[in-house]
Amino acid sequence: MTDFLQLLFSGLSTGAIYGLAALGFTLLWQASGTINFAQGEFVMLPAFMMLAFMSFGAPLALSFALSVGLSVLVLGWLFKRGIVDPLFKYGMMPIVVATIGLSISMRSLIRAGYSAEASPFPSLFSDQIYNIAGVTVTLADVGTFALALALVFTTQAFMTKTVTGRAMQAVAQNTESASVLGINVPRMIFYAFAINAVLAVAAALLVTPTYLAKFDMGESLGNKAFFAAIIGGFNNSRGALLGGLIVGVCENLAAAYISPAYKDAVALVIFMVVILFKPQGLLGKKEERKV
Amino acid sequence: MKKFQILAWGIAAAILMIAPPFLKNYGIYLLSYWMVFIIATMGLNLTVGYAGQKSLGHAAFFGMGAYVVALMMKAGLSFWLGLPAAALICFVVGIILGFPALRVQTIYLAFATLGFNTAVWLVMRNEEWLTGGTYGINGIARPNFFGMSLEGNLAYYYLVLAATVIMGLLLLGLLRSPWGKAFTALRDNPIRAESLGINTRSYTLLSFAIGAAYAGIAGGLFASLVQFIEPAPFAVGSSIMMYLMVVVGGPGYFLGPVLGAAVGVILPEWLRFAQAWYLFVFGSAVVLLMIWLPDGLLSIPDRIRAKRLAREASAARAASAMGAKV
Amino acid sequence: MSTTRHHERTAGQPVLKVTGLKKAYGAIQAVGGVSFQVQPGEIFGVIGPNGSGKTTLFNSMLGQITPDEGKIELNGEDVTQLGPLELNRRGVGRTFQTLQVFGKMSVRDNLIVAAQEHQGSMFSRMFAPGDSGLGKRADALIDQFRIRHVADKKAGELSYGQQKLVDIAMAFMSQPDLVLLDEPCAGVNPSLVGGISTLLKQLNQNPQIGKHSSFVVIEHNMDFVMDLCHRIMVMVEGRVMAIGTPAEIRSNKQVLEAYLGS
Numbered sequence: 001m002t003d004f005l006q007l008l009f010s011g012l013s014t015g016a017i018y019g020l021a022a023l024g025f026t027l028l029w030q031a032s033g034t035i036n037f038a039q040g041e042f043v044m045l046p047a048f049m050m051l052a053f054m055s056f057g058a059p060l061a062l063s064f065a066l067s068v069g070l071s072v073l074v075l076g077w078l079f080k081r082g083i084v085d086p087l088f089k090y091g092m093m094p095i096v097v098a099t100i101g102l103s104i105s106m107r108s109l110i111r112a113g114y115s116a117e118a119s120p121f122p123s124l125f126s127d128q129i130y131n132i133a134g135v136t137v138t139l140a141d142v143g144t145f146a147l148a149l150a151l152v153f154t155t156q157a158f159m160t161k162t163v164t165g166r167a168m169q170a171v172a173q174n175t176e177s178a179s180v181l182g183i184n185v186p187r188m189i190f191y192a193f194a195i196n197a198v199l200a201v202a203a204a205l206l207v208t209p210t211y212l213a214k215f216d217m218g219e220s221l222g223n224k225a226f227f228a229a230i231i232g233g234f235n236n237s238r239g240a241l242l243g244g245l246i247v248g249v250c251e252n253l254a255a256a257y258i259s260p261a262y263k264d265a266v267a268l269v270i271f272m273v274v275i276l277f278k279p280q281g282l283l284g285k286k287e288e289r290k291v
Numbered sequence: 292m293k294k295f296q297i298l299a300w301g302i303a304a305a306i307l308m309i310a311p312p313f314l315k316n317y318g319i320y321l322l323s324y325w326m327v328f329i330i331a332t333m334g335l336n337l338t339v340g341y342a343g344q345k346s347l348g349h350a351a352f353f354g355m356g357a358y359v360v361a362l363m364m365k366a367g368l369s370f371w372l373g374l375p376a377a378a379l380i381c382f383v384v385g386i387i388l389g390f391p392a393l394r395v396q397t398i399y400l401a402f403a404t405l406g407f408n409t410a411v412w413l414v415m416r417n418e419e420w421l422t423g424g425t426y427g428i429n430g431i432a433r434p435n436f437f438g439m440s441l442e443g444n445l446a447y448y449y450l451v452l453a454a455t456v457i458m459g460l461l462l463l464g465l466l467r468s469p470w471g472k473a474f475t476a477l478r479d480n481p482i483r484a485e486s487l488g489i490n491t492r493s494y495t496l497l498s499f500a501i502g503a504a505y506a507g508i509a510g511g512l513f514a515s516l517v518q519f520i521e522p523a524p525f526a527v528g529s530s531i532m533m534y535l536m537v538v539v540g541g542p543g544y545f546l547g548p549v550l551g552a553a554v555g556v557i558l559p560e561w562l563r564f565a566q567a568w569y570l571f572v573f574g575s576a577v578v579l580l581m582i583w584l585p586d587g588l589l590s591i592p593d594r595i596r597a598k599r600l601a602r603e604a605s606a607a608r609a610a611s612a613m614g615a616k617v
Numbered sequence: 618m619s620t621t622r623h624h625e626r627t628a629g630q631p632v633l634k635v636t637g638l639k640k641a642y643g644a645i646q647a648v649g650g651v652s653f654q655v656q657p658g659e660i661f662g663v664i665g666p667n668g669s670g671k672t673t674l675f676n677s678m679l680g681q682i683t684p685d686e687g688k689i690e691l692n693g694e695d696v697t698q699l700g701p702l703e704l705n706r707r708g709v710g711r712t713f714q715t716l717q718v719f720g721k722m723s724v725r726d727n728l729i730v731a732a733q734e735h736q737g738s739m740f741s742r743m744f745a746p747g748d749s750g751l752g753k754r755a756d757a758l759i760d761q762f763r764i765r766h767v768a769d770k771k772a773g774e775l776s777y778g779q780q781k782l783v784d785i786a787m788a789f790m791s792q793p794d795l796v797l798l799d800e801p802c803a804g805v806n807p808s809l810v811g812g813i814s815t816l817l818k819q820l821n822q823n824p825q826i827g828k829h830s831s832f833v834v835i836e837h838n839m840d841f842v843m844d845l846c847h848r849i850m851v852m853v854e855g856r857v858m859a860i861g862t863p864a865e866i867r868s869n870k871q872v873l874e875a876y877l878g879s
Binding site: 483 | 719745
Binding site for chain 1: 345394395397398401403405406413535567572574575576580
């Protein structure tokens with residue numbers, strides 16, 4: 001039983017990070033119909049940004065702040081203006097293909113330009129271990145889970161309780177009506193890209209200490225983010241978190257109780273089951289198929 | 292066919308037939324490598340380019356074909372038995388993969404095929420008793436052709452070349468037939484297609500199955516070409532590259548795969564010393580290609596034509612406006 | 618795959634018979650008990666204000682949605698549960714309100730693909746010659762529609778009006794018993810509407826492809842409907858208000874009040 005709880009807690013921690021990546025992914029999809037195949041690399045790049053800033057002597061907190069700024073600029077504004085806006089009129093697949101190309105080039109840029117090896121990354125949390133009722137839980141697990149959760153709920157609150165957030169939701173649901181109501185649609189869409197960039201940097205901060213900074217760290221994370229977003233509900237923000245947690249926990253449990261070799265298959269299996277039986281996701285709403 | 296086209300085909304055929312003996316071993320090997328991927332990409336072009344499906348799991352069939360042939364040859368069976376077996380098995384699995392395609396749309400389908408690829412790759416990697424796991428299968432022989440050994444790179448190249456031509460002609464025949472029109476209708480307007488009596492379900496399944504069979508045959512040829520196979524080249528990354536090869540060449544253009552495979556396979560192999568930078572350039576090129584030429588490189592002539600027609604149309608409009616026709 | 622539509626038709630049997638059709642969306646009764654018949658060779662118009670249930674009725678007849686209650690019979694066969702594919706195989710053609718041609722194929726190929734699946738089996742067509750023996754029929758329609766000069770162009774390159782003609786021609790290629798026309802004049806230049814009306818009358822009375830089809834037409838253009846149709850059905854709020862000849866409908870007081878205005 002203690003084993004189970006241990007697996008559960010560490011799974012929740014990993015899952016919360018998947019949730020962060022999935023949330024940004026879902027926001028982009030809702031706001032602009034963009035499927036970002038480079039989402040994993042959007043987490044990878046800030047990790048290296050922070051490493052770069054720290055190598056110039058900046059403390060972690062400052063590096064984080066600077067990376068957030070830089071990411072909003074590059075992964076938010078530049079990405080939107082340079083790639084999404086010009087391709088928007090062609091439909092979804094050109095954007096998908098462009099982000100595939102983007103993910104390849106980002107990965108190769110780091111690999112060729114920086115290093116093919118993994119680099120260590122400082123953790124936010126000290127190596128504290130807690131023992132609660134016989135279950136060993138690290139401070140990192142708890143801290144990661146709490147921070148990720150806090151970020152998701154803050155984003156949720158922002159989307160539902162602020163004027164800007166509600167405007168963003170209006171844009172996501174019905175762009176034409178939103179612009180008729182006087183909402184600055186392009187700016188609202190940009191905010192979605194900006195929030196995605198921020199969440200990505202946060203995810204990088206939380207996940208890199210454990211998995212180390214490497215050019216291909218985004219591959220697996222990106223895949224898991226897609227699956228988590230779809231499992232939870234592709235058009236639903238809360239679903240992203242739920243999907244992430246489910247994937248994180250089930251992966252851990254499956255690795256321990258079934259087979260570690262097939263750990264990566266877990267997200268996949270859940271995903272297949274969901275899209276065949278409830279394609280809109282666990283918390284998602286059915287999208288009408290237009291004739 | 293126009294004179295220019297006949298001449299171009301003639302020259303290409305001559306080069307492909309005559310030049311190789313003058314190339315070094317590595318050059319011949321590279322050409323064979325390219326041909327193998329042309330076959331695989333042709334199959335994907337049918338599924339994605341002509342039938343409009345989303346398939347990010349093509350490398351799984353490529354791998355299945357390779358493993359079927361490798362395992363059968365290791366068991367003492369002939370290459371010439373293994374190749375059709377590979378095609379048949381991939382065809383059947385392709386139909387099975389097509390079923391989710393009937394229920395699930397666009398991006399969800401893309402992810403489903405991606406998932407399928409991952410599952411197949413995991414089996415290849417983990418089930419050592421069957422596939423040799425990460426150690427793979429080595430010592431795959433080259434076949435004999437009516438007693439003549441195809442051991443050498445040059446001899447095997449001619450086999451691969453012949454296979455490419457045959458598969459290409461078959462595909463051309465298929466695309467020129469009513470099936471070609473049905474696939475195009477399925478791609479461009481499935482609802483209208485259905486209302487015209489086109490069985491979109493069957494054609495969807497077949498587009499996956501035929502594409503898969505092509506990949507299977509390519510995989511079988513690949514196995515004997517490289518003579519050592521392991522799971523890595525059959526993972527999702529390869530499927531994505533194959534998809535990009537179709538896109539770069541031009542989806543729905545018959546010769547797209549030739550161009551796409553060249554860009555996706557020959558160039559990086561040739562420039563292997565700078566592989567990471569090559570991939571960077573390739574990835575960036577894909578992004579730029581989408582912005583400027585979303586229909587692929589072979590769409591350039593069509594684009595020029597469209598621009599010319601648009602110019603003529605607006606000139607005609609301007610002329611009739613000035614001519615004050617009632 | 619054999620078609621099943623060429624069974625014997627008893628004399629006087631209507632091509633289409635709709636009985637008591639009902640379809641509700643939640644609390645809204647879109648179609649509340651509609652019955653009518655269409656005779657062979659007849660042009661039958663369906664008119665009514667927006668929200669009268671015309672589209673829902675149409676979609677039911679086309680197999681796009683399944684009605685809650687009621688029966689749809691095609692040449693005496695119950696086809697209520699069938700989908701668009703089976704209906705087309707049984708002799709139902711349709712046009713769409715928004716243009717739905719295959720832009721990347723030539724006009725001629727558009728017509729050929731519109732009927733190729735109606736003969737032989739799928740496998741007999743594999744590697745077969747591209748026009749499936751339908752070249753003559755396609756040419757006949759092309760001539761009747763007067764689009765010979767653009768026949769080899771890609772359909773997407775034609776003007777809106779020309780594409781509309783191709784769209785309509787495609788519905789007739791498979792020689793259907795019944796053709797459902799969904800707002801054939803939508804978005805069409807008023808100067809072309811008369812041409813479409815003449816064309817449809819020709820197709821009905823003297824089709825070059827040798828098959829007298831019945832038409833069901835939904836349209837908002839009153840002049841067009843009155844001029845073209847043999848009989849007209851007026852729908853209001855999901856129910857049939859009146860069925861009759863154009864003259865009868867034009868002088869029907871109820872209809873005038875509810876719909877046509879004075």
